[in-house]
Amino acid sequence: MTLRVQILKDKFSQSLGLPFKELLPSSVIEQALSELKIRSYRRLFDPIVRQCDFLSQVIEADKSCHNAVSKVIAYLAEIGVEIPSSDTSAYCQARSRLPEKFLENL
Template sequence: MGLPFKELLPESVIEQALTEIKIKYHQRLFDPIVTLWAFFSQVLDTDKICHNAVSKVIAYLAGQRVEIPSTDTSAYCQARSRLPEKLLEKVFSQSGQGLEEKVVTEYL
């Protein structure tokens, strides 16, 4: 379990998007990177409740051997509401371009 988007959408891609649109953030549990991974997992989950997204973050952190946060969803929900739409657009665009380049390279 954990955060499957960590593998599919690398931290470096999100950091590049944050830099390009000049978003600064504080290092905390629900920074834009972890929040995006959790949000994408939540959107694709059949049961879209915030608790499931927070549970995936907790599972991810358990593997990191760090202090496990509360299961309270308020911090995640607040962090998710702070995600700028421009960040989502940029990440989707970069991911799409990367996929398109792979397809073009492999099938020429």
């Protein structure tokens, strides 16, 4: 792994919230959804939040769903939205609905 990639990985894994939300514009995610004709609903773990959280989960040392949901909770607290339960089942179910083709397109 190059030094630059390692520095970015360290930065993102140490940040609270959803750091990939700043790097991966919603429009890019919405375009990938549209191309694959994937319908989504406005929910807590909508495709944008889910994808940004999943990317964080992949690079984290702690890859648990609990840690991933904690990142979403930190993000929601930061933007002043009501804090949901820390139960991981909704996140895990939402994440499992992302087709591999969607991830490839991003």
